[in-house]
Amino acid sequence: MTQTQPKKVTVVKCPTCQTEVVWGEVSAYRPFCSKQCQMIDFGEWADEEKAIPGAPDMSDSDGWSEG
Structure with a gap:
């Protein structure tokens, strides 16, 4: 019998508040x-x-001129 490896869940931190977020469709x-x-x-x-x-x-710099 072959055992299936559990799928690893990637978790990242929200760039704004640092809350952990699951990287996926959810x-x-x-x-x-x-x-x-x-x-x-x-x-x-x-x-x-x-x-x-x-x-x-x-x-696009302020003060830039073409000379």
């Missing part, structure tokens, strides 16, 4: 625990409180 807002945490994170990106590290894009 978590509609993954990696967030709720719509509220998802919207808080979205607001932080929209307000430019969060950014991907790298050199600034000088083409």
Whole structure:
């Protein structure tokens, strides 16, 4: 008789509140625990409180001129 290995469940922490969230179909807002945490994170990106590290894009910079 062959035994089936139990399926491992991946659990991640919500980026906003650090609550543990199951990574799967049961978590509609993954990696967030709720719509509220998802919207808080979205607001932080929209307000430019969060950014991907790298050199600034000088083409849209205030004070940039073509010379």
